[in-house]
Amino acid sequence: MRTMLEQSFFRLLSECSQRKVSVTEFTEAIEELANYLADFSTNEQDNSVLLRYLSF
Known part of the structure; x- marks a missing residue:
């Protein structure tokens, strides 16, 4: 499983460019x-x- 910061x-x-992100890409x-x-x-006991993570 990838770490949280590796999520798209x-x-x-974090991208520095000003490229437009499609609604589909952002939704995914x-x-x-x-x-x-x-x-x-479901796997974390604490x-x-x-x-x-959620407050991050």
């Missing part, structure tokens, strides 16, 4: 992040770790 959502946010990135968080939350 964060790559899109959000879905990928949501799936990652859902998988992580909810404080998940809360830190």
